[in-house]
Amino acid sequence: MxxxxxxxxxKFSKIEGHWQPKGIARLNNYxxxxxxxxxxxxxxxxxxxxxxxxxxxxxxxINLPDGSVKVSQGEMFVVxxxxxxKPFAAEECEIIMIEPEGTLNxxxxxxxxxxxxxxxx
Amino acid sequence: MxxxxxxxxxKFSKIEGHWQPKGIARLNNYxxxxxxxxxxxxxxxxxxxxxxxxxxxxxxxINLPDGSVKVSQGEMFVVxxxxxxKPFAAEECEIIMIEPEGTLNxxxxxxxxxxxxxxxx
Numbered sequence: 043m044x045x046x047x048x049x050x051x052x053k054f055s056k057i058e059g060h061w062q063p064k065g066i067a068r069l070n071n072y073x074x075x076x077x078x079x080x081x082x083x084x085x086x087x088x089x090x091x092x093x094x095x096x097x098x099x100x101x102x103x104i105n106l107p108d109g110s111v112k113v114s115q116g117e118m119f120v121v122x123x124x125x126x127x128k129p130f131a132a133e134e135c136e137i138i139m140i141e142p143e144g145t146l147n148x149x150x151x152x153x154x155x156x157x158x159x160x161x162x163x
Numbered sequence: 164m165x166x167x168x169x170x171x172x173x174k175f176s177k178i179e180g181h182w183q184p185k186g187i188a189r190l191n192n193y194x195x196x197x198x199x200x201x202x203x204x205x206x207x208x209x210x211x212x213x214x215x216x217x218x219x220x221x222x223x224x225i226n227l228p229d230g231s232v233k234v235s236q237g238e239m240f241v242v243x244x245x246x247x248x249k250p251f252a253a254e255e256c257e258i259i260m261i262e263p264e265g266t267l268n269x270x271x272x273x274x275x276x277x278x279x280x281x282x283x284x
Contacts, residue, residue: 067239098237117169140190
């Protein structure tokens with residue numbers, strides 16, 4: 043049997059809009075989610091989990107309480123649990139996030155950007 | 164404060180030799196490990212966890228009990244827990260693995276390729 047890998051670019055080609063995470067793979071109880079983003083997200087935190095951001099294309103800035111980090115294609119950053127953060131991308135950017143399944147995209151905040159249940163693609 | 168991302172190519176440039184996983188980041192109790200590989204690994208399985216393989220460069224083949232999967236740059240595959248697998252790369256390949264910290268590279272087997280404790284770079 044020939045199994046198929048998950049191709050990141052192929053998955054990104056299926057999504058439209060910004061800040062709308064989609065599930066693409068599971069690792070135990072963790073979810074791999076992808077999103078196209080542009081502009082500013084909201085300040086929020088995840089009290090129970092770290093959160094991984096990997097950039098597939100473009101440039102992501104994660105604002106943190108005492109500074110920021112710029113994450114480019116081929117790079118990742120781990121936001122530690124409990125730390126406030128605000129993602130930002132000046133131009134459209136493709137990000138992969140890894141976190142426990144069920145982690146809310148807006149963390150401790152509820153906002154018009156909150157996505158209660160993600161779609162799997 | 165300016166934080167620094169983890170740059171995959173920069174981390175890979177620090178390692179020599181094949182089949183020697185190095186830790187590069189933590190997500191809760193999970194480890195991100197990287198390795199350069201070439202040739203055949205051994206058949207093994209992880210009874211307690213799924214295992215993610217992401218290819219940073221080159222082409223990875225994962226042999227499975229009833230077939231195989233080819234994973235290229237920009238692709239990932241999740242080997243489900245308990246499933247025997249044997250990674251293979253015809254040419255040198257750079258892989259990123261994600262699994263619970265402490266997961267043994269040779270799973271249920273002990274072999275000259277077994278690495279009891281990984282180095283963090």
